[in-house]
Amino acid sequence: MTDSHHISRRDFIKLATIVGGGVIGTIIGIPGLVYLLDPALKSEQGETWISLGPLENFEIGKPTLVTFVRSRVNGWEKTSSSYGVFVLRKSETDVVVFSNLCTHLHCRVNWVEEKRAFVCPCHDAAFDIDGNVLGGPPPRPLDRYEGEHAKIEDGVIKILFKEG
Amino acid sequence: MWRKLYQWLEERLGLSDLYKSLLDRPEPKGNWWNTLGSASLFLFLMQGLTGIFLTVYYTPSPDHAYDSIQYIMTGVRFGWLIRGIHHWGASLMVLVVFIHMLRVFVTASYKYPRELTWLVGVGLLLLTLGMGFTGYLLPWNQKSYWATTVGTAIAGTAPFIGEFIMKALRGGSDLSALTLSRFFAAHIWILPGLLAALIGVHLYLIIKHGESAFPDKDD
Amino acid sequence: MNEEQKKAVLAKYQRALQKGERFWPDSLYKDLIVSMGLFLLLILLATFVGIPNEPKADPSDSSYIPKPEWYFLFLFKFLALYGQIPLLGKIEWIATVLIPSAVILGMILLPFLDQNPYRHYTRRVLALTIMAVFVVSMITLTMMADYPTAVDEQGHLTLPTWLQMIGGLLIPGATYLTLLVLAALAKKLGAAARRAQIGVAAISSVLMFGLAIAVMLVSPRPVVAESEVADTLAEKFALGADLYSIYCTECHGADGEVTVITGVEGLEGREIVAINNPDLMYTNSDETLANIIAYGLPSLGMPPFGKAYGGELGPSEIEYIVTFMRYSWDDRAELPADAAISSIPELAPGEIPSYEVHIAALTKRYCLSCHRPGKENNNYLMTSYEEIIGMSDNGPAIVAGDPNSLLLLLIQGQEQTDKNGDPIRAMPPNKLMDPKYIEMWKLWVLNGMPKTAEDARTLSPTPSP
Numbered sequence: 001m002t003d004s005h006h007i008s009r010r011d012f013i014k015l016a017t018i019v020g021g022g023v024i025g026t027i028i029g030i031p032g033l034v035y036l037l038d039p040a041l042k043s044e045q046g047e048t049w050i051s052l053g054p055l056e057n058f059e060i061g062k063p064t065l066v067t068f069v070r071s072r073v074n075g076w077e078k079t080s081s082s083y084g085v086f087v088l089r090k091s092e093t094d095v096v097v098f099s100n101l102c103t104h105l106h107c108r109v110n111w112v113e114e115k116r117a118f119v120c121p122c123h124d125a126a127f128d129i130d131g132n133v134l135g136g137p138p139p140r141p142l143d144r145y146e147g148e149h150a151k152i153e154d155g156v157i158k159i160l161f162k163e164g
Numbered sequence: 165m166w167r168k169l170y171q172w173l174e175e176r177l178g179l180s181d182l183y184k185s186l187l188d189r190p191e192p193k194g195n196w197w198n199t200l201g202s203a204s205l206f207l208f209l210m211q212g213l214t215g216i217f218l219t220v221y222y223t224p225s226p227d228h229a230y231d232s233i234q235y236i237m238t239g240v241r242f243g244w245l246i247r248g249i250h251h252w253g254a255s256l257m258v259l260v261v262f263i264h265m266l267r268v269f270v271t272a273s274y275k276y277p278r279e280l281t282w283l284v285g286v287g288l289l290l291l292t293l294g295m296g297f298t299g300y301l302l303p304w305n306q307k308s309y310w311a312t313t314v315g316t317a318i319a320g321t322a323p324f325i326g327e328f329i330m331k332a333l334r335g336g337s338d339l340s341a342l343t344l345s346r347f348f349a350a351h352i353w354i355l356p357g358l359l360a361a362l363i364g365v366h367l368y369l370i371i372k373h374g375e376s377a378f379p380d381k382d383d
Numbered sequence: 384m385n386e387e388q389k390k391a392v393l394a395k396y397q398r399a400l401q402k403g404e405r406f407w408p409d410s411l412y413k414d415l416i417v418s419m420g421l422f423l424l425l426i427l428l429a430t431f432v433g434i435p436n437e438p439k440a441d442p443s444d445s446s447y448i449p450k451p452e453w454y455f456l457f458l459f460k461f462l463a464l465y466g467q468i469p470l471l472g473k474i475e476w477i478a479t480v481l482i483p484s485a486v487i488l489g490m491i492l493l494p495f496l497d498q499n500p501y502r503h504y505t506r507r508v509l510a511l512t513i514m515a516v517f518v519v520s521m522i523t524l525t526m527m528a529d530y531p532t533a534v535d536e537q538g539h540l541t542l543p544t545w546l547q548m549i550g551g552l553l554i555p556g557a558t559y560l561t562l563l564v565l566a567a568l569a570k571k572l573g574a575a576a577r578r579a580q581i582g583v584a585a586i587s588s589v590l591m592f593g594l595a596i597a598v599m600l601v602s603p604r605p606v607v608a609e610s611e612v613a614d615t616l617a618e619k620f621a622l623g624a625d626l627y628s629i630y631c632t633e634c635h636g637a638d639g640e641v642t643v644i645t646g647v648e649g650l651e652g653r654e655i656v657a658i659n660n661p662d663l664m665y666t667n668s669d670e671t672l673a674n675i676i677a678y679g680l681p682s683l684g685m686p687p688f689g690k691a692y693g694g695e696l697g698p699s700e701i702e703y704i705v706t707f708m709r710y711s712w713d714d715r716a717e718l719p720a721d722a723a724i725s726s727i728p729e730l731a732p733g734e735i736p737s738y739e740v741h742i743a744a745l746t747k748r749y750c751l752s753c754h755r756p757g758k759e760n761n762n763y764l765m766t767s768y769e770e771i772i773g774m775s776d777n778g779p780a781i782v783a784g785d786p787n788s789l790l791l792l793l794i795q796g797q798e799q800t801d802k803n804g805d806p807i808r809a810m811p812p813n814k815l816m817d818p819k820y821i822e823m824w825k826l827w828v829l830n831g832m833p834k835t836a837e838d839a840r841t842l843s844p845t846p847s848p
Binding site: 275 | 384388389392393395396399400402403404405406407409410411413414416417418421422424425426428429430432433434437438439440441442444447448449450451452453454455462475476479480487490491493494495497500501502503504505507510511514518614615
């Protein structure tokens with residue numbers, strides 16, 4: 001290479017070849033990357049109200065597990081997944097709905113009556129009846145459906161369930 | 165900084181020798197017909213790349229193959245482009261490899277000292293056709309199913325060993341899930357492996373003997 | 384090739400290198416330009432031509448005519464023509480194994496078979512003419528591949544088949560022989576033999592192309608039957624809805640609600656389960672539903688619908704019906720908002736309906752269930768435009784411009800009587816169409832029953848822009 005501003009035919013050809021190769025690489029590379037990462041780039045939306053049953057089905061002061069099944073299309077396959085929530089009726093009208101997913105690594109917690117606690121089978125986490133962490137690794141209390149994500153309509157408890 | 169890095173690598177890899185023998189080698193005066201070999205290589209690399217991309221979503225089973233390809237075409241961004249390039253690239257590769265072979269025949273480049281290069285080239289042509297044949301079944305649609313039924317039946321007409329060959333190709337006496345998975349294995353592992361190995365030999369021979377010169381009146 | 388010749392070849396190559404160039408960048412940049420051109424071509428093909436949509440593989444559908452990839456077509460045609468040769472044609476393996484193997488072996492052995500030390504084309508007439516004829520025969524066989532070989536009623540080959548035999552087998556075969564004979568005579572005849580070889584190759588190539596074109600002109604164009612293929616959920620659902628209304632409504636009702644079958648011969652009064660019942664959807668997987676449709680429930684009176692069991696539906700079509708059922712009646716599965724499309728297009732203000740756009744979709748949904756071949760329908764079929772405007776046992780069902788056409792009265796719920804005084808039921812028999820669709824029919828008949836959207840547009844009082 002010389003310092004002169006004139007480039008020789010050879011250098012020009014070299015440059016053009018490298019640029020050309022780069023162009024092909026980019027034209028296939030970018031769509032290729034989007035193609036590979038596509039599932040992560042898709043926003044999966046969708047909310048539905050799920051009814052958990054009439055209020056009087058639930059015993060006061062004892063969390064009850066309610067499960068429901070939703071099917072979704074993942075790629076070309078329809079999968080039915082089961083989800084669970086704990087419904088705790090605190091008084092005649094006051095209801096709290098917890099997600100049954102442990103806030104640590106999303107294992108499913110169970111209500112153990114003797115201990116009066118939600119116990120996670122994976123890493124021995126425990127939550128009290130209000131969902132607060134009693135022990136173990138979880139970083140925060142159990143998630144609740146509250147505010148605009150839960151309502152009682154005609155005596156039936158409903159939660160706004162986010163799909164995805 | 166770059167200079168140091170280069171020197172470090174140079175001492176260990178011998179980059180400049182590699183550059184001299186692979187890239188900076190002398191050649192007879194070039195001709196546009198001589199680009200078809202590299203074009204075949206380019207298409208092979210393109211097929212390899214898009215093929216790897218396709219396997220990310222494709223599922224080789226009769227229950228899912230068709231649906232997974234429909235998903236690639238309509239559900240994945242740029243899926244139509246990746247599959248489109250792979251589909252048309254296959255046709256184009258057969259065409260380019262064939263014309264390349266014709267060019268070698270017409271300029272008689274298969275003669276001394278390049279007999280082996282031709283031999284390996286015949287192998288490459290057959291493997292390319294094999295890739296086309298095995299790839300055709302993978303979408304598991306009507307066209308591919310019935311074309312493969314007939315294609316494998318042709319092998320079955322050979323005397324004595326015909327039925328054996330057909331069963332070996334189909335993985336049984338019928339076209340089934342076994343056929344699909346063995347065609348898939350052949351299409352993504354066995355044949356490309358052989359192709360890549362033979363391409364390596366082909367390229368080595370080209371570098372060893374140099375590209376053939378266009379024949380003139382005295383040749 | 385002897386040692387001296389080898390040395391000469393190598394020395395000449397060294398001289399060529401002296402006058403030559405470098406691989407990088409002189410050759411590589413040409414390679415790159417060609418590769419970029421091919422790349423551009425691939426992207427254009429993928430974008431603007433795409434990949435034809437094919438229905439899913441159906442091992443039970445043996446009526447499908449298989450066709451290989453285009454680069455195997457020449458072989459395919461060669462086998463078909465070879466099979467027509469008397470006697471020899473029955474020994475299949477000669478064409479399927481022996482000849483292809485011989486050609487491949489010839490290619491492998493080429494550098495050793497071709498002992499001619501020269502490379503310039505003027506000194507390789509035999510090799511080049513044989514290759515030329517071979518390539519021309521590959522091309523012409525490919526050109527003729529779509530046209531079937533056929534025999535007439537007496538069992539003789541038809542004219543196009545003869546042309547194919549001559550152009551595809553006879554001429555190339557005879558040409559190879561002539562070329563080899565001429566090569567053997569070359570010592571005696573000298574340059575004349577070479578000229579003769581070129582002449583023979585040229586003439587037979589022209590003849591082969593001519594015959595291939597003649598075959599394409601003389602043979603009837605092969606018809607390709609196409610079935611509808613859906614590739615998105617929305618299309619599957621819409622096609623499924625149409626198929627459901629053709630094949631299932633008669634017994635199960637428009638919404639799967641029927642519990643006692645009425646008006647179906649042989650099944651009158653039979654009690655069945657309402658198939659829109661969520662329990663049924665919960666307890667049966669898509670696969671089970673598809674199997675029931677394909678195989679039927681013979682003990683309960685449901686006939687098989689799958690082609691494999693004597694019905695009319697392929698696996699893709701059954702899958703569309705199941706998709707329709709699942710998304711209509713299973714409360715766990717919700718159809719994505721963008722998928723809820725109707726296969727019956729709405730009328731724009733002032734638009735006049737046409738057969739192709741509107742009426743065909745309406746008949747599919749409401750009429751074809753019975754008004755197709757093999758059903759009880761007073762010989763009034765509705766599968767095409769010609770059939771709809773044609774005659775039934777009770778005279779013409781519709782007359783252009785006549786608001787009192789039989790069909791229009793029936794679909795408005797007015798029972799009629801035929802010439803024997805027997806009643807004709809209102810149509811569709813179980814439940815009338817949506818009033819807006821009845822209006823669509825009326826508008827269509829009153830405006831002279833246009834067939835295409837184009838015809839309808841010219842009739843339209845306020846032509847849409």
